[in-house]
Amino acid sequence: MSSPTSTPGRRKRNRDDIPATPKSTVSPPSQRRRGQDSSNGDLPAMPTSPATDIASPAVHDTSLFSSPKAPSHHLNALREVDMSSPLMYGTPSSRVEGTPRSGVGGTPARQRPDLGSIRKAPQVDLHSEPPSADGAVASEQALGQKLVIWGTDVNVGTCKEKFQRFLQRFIDPTSNEDENAGLDLNEPLYMQKLEEISVVGEPVLNVNCSHVQSFDADLYRQLISYPQEVIPTFDMAVNELFFERFPDSILEHQIQVRPYNALKTRNMRSLNPEDIDQMITISGMVIRTSQLIPEMQEAFFQCQVCAFSTRVEVDRGRIAEPAVCRNCNTTHSLALIHNRSAFSDKQMIKVQESPDDMPAGQTPHTTIVYAHNDLVDKVQPGDRINITGIYRAVPMRENPRQSNVKSVYKTHIDVIHFRKTDEKRLHGLDEDSDQKLFTEERVQILKELASKPDVYDRLSSALAPSIYEHEDIKKGILLQLFGGTRKDFSQTGRGNFRAEVNILLCGDPGTSKSQLLQYVFNLVPRGQYTSGKGSSAVGLTAYVMKDPETKQLVLQTGALVLSDNGICCIDEFDKMSDSTRSVLHEVMEQQTLSIAKAGIICQLNARTSVLAAANPVESQWNPKKTTIENIQLPHTLLSRFDLIFLMLDPQDEAYDRRLAHHLVALYYQSEEQIEEEFLDMAVLKDYIAYARTYINPRLNEEASQALIEAYVDMRKIGSGRGMVSAYPRQLESLIRLAEAHAKVRFSDKVETIDVEEAKRLQREALKQSATDPRTGFVDISILTTGMSATARKRKEEVAQALKKMIQSKGKTPAMKYQQLFDDLRGQSEAAITKDMFEEALRALADEDYLTVTGKTVRLL
């Protein structure tokens, strides 16, 4: 290996007398060979800008002594060295000076421990042999030669220029990221961000790597492969640009570039040795954060004899204690002064793979992450985050007493950027929070599937294949899984429209309702499964808890909030207590949860679809009663369900036969046969995820007409018999269902066929649940008011008959209750129950016609 044994001694104030210690490399040499990459020389020849000189070794070569360095693979310059150079923007000591400052020179640079304690790498000339003697590089330094940072193919000047061009020119008209809200999409994005920095004064520039990639793929590659060299260059570039534009602005420290969204790696599991020292982005969940660790950056030594002081940089966690005082030449007289040393903040964070992207049957992996400076305490345990950082591997400590080493490396990630994935849930606009990356082939498979004419039927039969028939119910659930299009009417003052479809299943026990719920719960990534019996209002919504460690009040979210953007499956809905159920009112229409407890007042998003299952009160469904009477749920709640299905045991021979066939087949079919018949659950999952993310259908003209007609028709049916048969809520759910059906087809337009299917499904559900058992007609008022129109009519008739009877009796101011009941029964043709009689009495009492006191009835 042609190693630059004679790396030109850089300026080393105060370190000249330190015995040079042979270095052990920080990073293990991975298989990729950096030195050879550079020989490709595929960079366009760029004139070296004068800025290159800043970092070039020649300028630094002012010291008298140059400590001979052991051949080190990663001989990268520590930034402190640069800071001590007069050409750099500041020195550590300038930080304490309180003088007003502005401009590049005046703003102190801040160390970036996130990039590792590295030196500014020396540059080497591609075309020349590696330097063999001190100062050789300096002499070879000439314009026009391509200088690259040692071990890479990065030319500082080129790289800087490219990045500045990117900042000045990059426009992303399609951006919909929430950070960019309020920015003009047709202006260079990052220039606006710089302007923002000058106003806000927060010297951090977040750069989306995908932007870099689309602008300059080569720059992106360099950024990913050599982050610890490229990012400082970016810093330099951005600061020059910034202080050129805003020469008067005052920042706390120089702007730091924080790239994020590196497309290299998405999953913790796929990290491998090739990723070492590269920039990666992974997602995961924070499980533990450590206390703040003060990490020494610069040690301060003072001579006990002559009080001469000296500073020593910490190099990879070690301080080389000066053995001899330079001033008085006393040996071993220097003592470390802690409170004059410079420290930086550091925090260890443990991140665990998020449960969604793990193979079944394995345990989640964890990774150690180090956050530095202002990234400390940015995340809490339980947060789901995307981390962009540099992957590191460090060999296990060498034990001086032992000659052999454990052959294992410790790995960690130095964080550059955190991005909370669930943070946005509190803000809204989160279509991309679940965004899964689909490979081209996968998308192709899904699209192919979508183009099939019978995709709707295929998908619905793929849903819970072990459950027999109930095709319409499965179709309803399928549409629920896709959901409608989210619309925002907040500008007109109505707020969000509910896009989620709610479904209630009621029916006889043992009709596999629970199984259906379990299936759905397993299918959707953010599903929650609770049982009405076991859950309290608190468990569903949110509760306030005192953190045992910090004694702080913490808001813990319940099932409904946790299933935001997912499906909340509630079994035994009927067994839920009334107070618990009342929570659902807000969730199911407004899709929010308001909490006011223990001093915390807030509104959480709970855009969850509810899939509930209820058993009839009398354990067996009574076909002579209405849905409301059967399940005893308040109609206010029922009307919030888009579809209410009955799952009944049909008890007919043909059905039995098919059921038996289905079950027997379940038991003897082999795996392959099953595969053939049904879609893979994974495909279904991806299909739904894809449609939910990318498809946002809108109504077209005909579909709107069809919807209007459908609604008018529904109203008409009722008006013919003197009752209302449809409410705007029905229209809304019709729209939702139609949109969901369009999503199933991967169509961006809601067309007439979607409306037709929505109509059919809704009719089907109504036929089952809103049929008046007395008349056989579908009557929506059963669900909206809890009583069918015929029942109401009947009630009035009884009251009138009673009134007539009393009037016919003449002047009797008081009557016996029982007698009156008997009389009425005798008079009436239809059977009159006690309930009906009492209702009639109450109705008359409301009219102020009579009062009931105990067992007597008085006329007024």
Added chain:
Amino acid sequence: MPSSHDWINKPLGVVEAMFAQSNSNPEWEAKVLEYFKGQLKEKESHSWVPSLNDVPLHYLKPNSLVKFRCLVQDMFDPEFYMGVYETVDPSTKANVLRCGKYKDVTECGVDLNSRNTVTAERQTFYCVPIPGESPWAKEISFLSAARVVPSTSYVPSRQKRSYEEDDDDMDTQPQKQREPHTEPHGNGDSKRQETEAPSSQTTTPSDCSSHLDLNFPLPGERGPACLVKVYEGLDSFKLNDTLEIYGILSVNPVLTVLGEEKDPSLLLLNPTESMETPEEQRAHDPPASLVPRLHMLYARPLQHNNPLLPSAPTEDQSAFVSSFLVEMASVRAELLAYLTHVLLGDGLAAEYLLLHLISDVYTRRDVLPLGKFTLNLSGCPLNSYTERLYQIVQQLVPCSYRLSMSLHTMNSMRLVPKKDYVANRLVSGALQLARNTSLFLDETQLEQGQLDSSGVRNITALGNLISWQKVDYDFSYHQMEFPCNINVLVTSEGRSLLPSDCQVPLQPQVTPPNMEEYLTTIHMAQFTSQINKFRVYLSLARTLDYSISDEVTKAVEDDFVDMRKDDPQSVTAEDLHRMLVVARLLSLSLGQTTLSRDGWMRAKHIDMLRRSRTEQQKSLNGNEP
């Protein structure tokens, strides 16, 4: 004889030779695996490899090939290691390329800056002996291993006695503790106990300071736990898999020193050391003398851990199966008679118990596990009957555990494994069991009282286990579902509070005055050979294939329709589910691999008998005020 086999005694030599030949051609890795696989394929050769299960650790040669029958209890994070590295000889300054695979520790003088270093990835599995393995299974596998002289200096002649000691559990513990003192430098036996003592929670004085929790799923388990380093096919292994692992044993004391000796000043300055909490250190780097490292060369998933059956799916297994099939019906009859005696003369309950013992979740249709057959034996006599019953079941199946559902255990015991984020490991629970383990839930022990929240969670976990055959492991921020395949038998006085696939009220035909004596005599009356036959029978019946012909399918459908026609309320889809399972198990128990019309009728018949019995029970209870 085996002693001449270098591949067992010095497997690292083989590996290194192949590495040296390869000239850093990466194909050598595949070659190594191929070689060991080939060696193990040879007849009988796998029995020459000493087993960690049977031979105490200190009798095994370090860096020799050993095997380990185990369950994957936890999977640690992947680690990067030096696959290839270069060493510098201090005297000659010559660079030598070395292979770091299958080793924990590097040679002297590693050149950390060498450009030839190749970083590779491996993963560590924490493996424990199969939980609840019956004493007889251990003993037989031990004795069969002793037939060939293992490549150690260990003479296992005294082992037999100590296994008998293991059988009678806690009572002998104090005596064991005393033993090392009474005969200080005695025979190998007492030495063995010294080493095993810490693992079985009874620490000898010297171990008190560094008490280690070896994280066994079941309380009172013992045996070596092992850190298995896995190099290939990481995705093919799952948590709770039962494996037979062949690998290179590494007990280098350096491993322990690295973990224990802590120079506080170094710790302060070296940030990499502060990454791990002491708990984590302890969990991930336990002393190698207690938790040896095993570098996996070859692993075989185990279908069962019954040592009486040929374990490898080879030709001799199919020969074995076909020879046994002939006997199947007669063995079944004998076993049925035996179980009838045990169940106090109740033939129907015995029939159901037999079916239960061979049940197996053979597949899953979306969330629905098929083939599970949880049996609830209600009406069990009190007073230690259930305990004796368990002992008999334990004698028959290779893996079992009795969970006495007393209020105290339900409230205090950890059933569901939980992730401990401080130590970064999965703390095991009693429901982390290998496939086909018999879980014996003794509900007769339950008394009145209050379940606290952990008790409720435990009961819910048991309910989930029975109905969905899954356990939701607690990862504190979320739960993770792990499918399982556990045969649950619930004994109770009345109807169990847990769900079950099938409830059989026990109707004793005999009422022996002394239950203990009665059961003991029955048990003693069986010859070992007879019991062994039963054992083989139960394990074998489970592995048979099964199918239903179209013709029988049709008949079953017709039957179902007819039954529904008479009384739609009486027969539901659930009943059909159960009857299909019963029919399947009934056929398999007779060694028939297809369902015959006859088999279906029999299944229907016994289900009718059972139902009439439960209804009778119901009406009896209904009459009570």
